[in-house]
Structure formats: structure tokens, C-alpha cells
Amino acid sequence: MFFAGAAGLVAFYLWGLLGLPGFGNYPGPYGPAILRVAVAQTQATGVVSAVNFEYRGFDTVGEEFILFTAAAGTAIVLRMLRGEGERSPVDEARDRDAPPTSNAVRTIALLFTGPVVVVGWWLASHAQTNPSGGFQGGVVLATAFILIYLAGAFLTFSKLSPTDVTDAVEAAGAGGFAAVGLAALFTGLPYLYNYLPLGQIPGAVSSSGTIALISFFVGLEVAAAFLLIVSELLEQTLLIRHGGR
């Protein structure tokens, strides 16, 4: 039975493979069309960002709120119930030593924190010129905070990224993106219309109008959302909850 099914699957799969366009051939009309007009229309040399934040900006708003909803969902599922308290874990087996963080890990994590912040910020703020964008930059920025945790200080981690602040930054990022689009409506333009001056030089950091602005907001949102998810999970792992039902 299985082999009959597998043989059928292989046959269908090969049949499908034969119908694929040749390697490197793209038959659709949109790719060449976008490549012809994108740089002239948006003054952005990072054409992928131009597509993401401009031509199909509405889709990206949707994706943005998928992440927002995921982070909110994590926070809700892992929330503290009424009557629950938290305490730091104390090792209950007396003759067991938890190995402390090694100095090598600490040093490397601390050495990398600064550069990682710079790289993340650079990625998030240069979407219009580089193959980067708010999404990648945001995740890299969040990684900097995780390095601080790796360097051995959960308390420093939670002090640097208190949930109230990450909540607010996440909301500001997601809301900022939507607001950039809505602002166009008030002036009678279509939603997410690129109403900012585009700049004169394609590829300059100050060029591309709303693309750079949206990327900035996406960076904030992604960094905060990811940080929120990780810190919720860390709290689950590191602190012991008691009480409740």
C-alpha cells in the first residue's frame, strides 16, 4: 500500500517537475516591469525594500500585524494568573552545583553586544539602499539583548528590557507603520501613498520617502516583539511560579 502510494507520488512529482520553467527563467511580467521603473519611481536602490514597503506595502502591514498578534498571544498565554507569585529558583538538590557561566562566554557575549546593536540599527535604517530592512535589523537588535542575558545577567536583561517598555515600543512600531499609511488618507491620497519627498539621488540614505520611515517602524516593532516573546519564555524557564490553581 505504502509503496503504491509512494510510487504514485513520485510519478506526480516528476510530472510536475517536467512542467516547471527552466532554471533561471522567470516567465511572469511583474519582475522585469518592477526592475524597469522601481529606482526611478522611488529613488530607492534597495528594490526589494521598495517592493516590500511601497508596491505591496499593504501586504506588509498585514505581515506586521501577524507578528504583533503572535507576540500578544504569547504574552496572554504566559501571563501570570491571579494568585500566582514568582520566585527565583533555588536549587533543591543540595549536592548539585549548577555550573556558572564561563568567562569565555561572558567576554564574547559582551564584546559582541555593541557591534550587534550597530549592525542591527544599520540594517533597519538602510532598507532603501541595501538588501536589508526593518525585519532583519529588528531581529539583530533583539539579539543584542539576548547576548546580555547570555553574559550571565537575567536581571540586567529584564531591567534593560522591561515588559512595559517593550510592549509600548512594539505598539508604537506597529501603529507607526499603519499611521504612516493613514496619514496619506487625510490628505486625500491612497493608503500608504509615498507622500514624502523622494530625494534627488537614488541610493542616498535620505532618499525614498516613506520607505525608510516604514522600515524604521518595522525595525522597532520586530525588535520589541521578538524581545517580548523571548523574555516571556525566559521568565517561564528561569522563575518558578507558585500558587494559583
Added chain:
Amino acid sequence: MTGAVVTPYTVPAGLMDTLQVTVLILVAAGATAVVLTRRLVRQVLVLSVYGIMLAVLFLTFQAPDVTLSALTVGAVALPIVLLLAISKTRKKEE
């Protein structure tokens, strides 16, 4: 298709093909390795290495944008979330 752009960094076409095929094989081997690793924590580490390989694959196929996403998500974000989930559930099992 328009003609290929030649820059000082252009790699000969044959060499590029070899590189792409090599990376494709590496990715296939990496994926198999992830599936065949049985211990969870070890599997996450293999998955992280596999994420880096996937990023290299996207780079050789000229998609630097996807490379950055694959690097951040596949090699960093996903393993962290998985490790945290594993350490949480393991405590309960013991």
C-alpha cells in the same frame, strides 16, 4: 532576459554553477542531519548550523535579502525559542 552584467567581482558562469550545486548538496545533507539527530538540544544546534547553510544557499542564488532573513531567523531566533521551550518542558518531565 537582459545580458549579464560584468563587474570586477563577476564569477565565471561554470564556477558559479559548481558553487550552487555544492551548496545545494550541503543543504540536502544538512537537512538530513537535522532529521537524523535524535537528542533534542543537539538537534537544535544542528538546526542552527543548517540555518546558516540555508543562508549561504540564498546568497549563492543572488538573494541577499532572503539571506539576511534566513540568517537572523533560521540561525538565531528559531534556535533560541526552541531551546527555551525545550528547557521549560524538560523540567516538567523530570
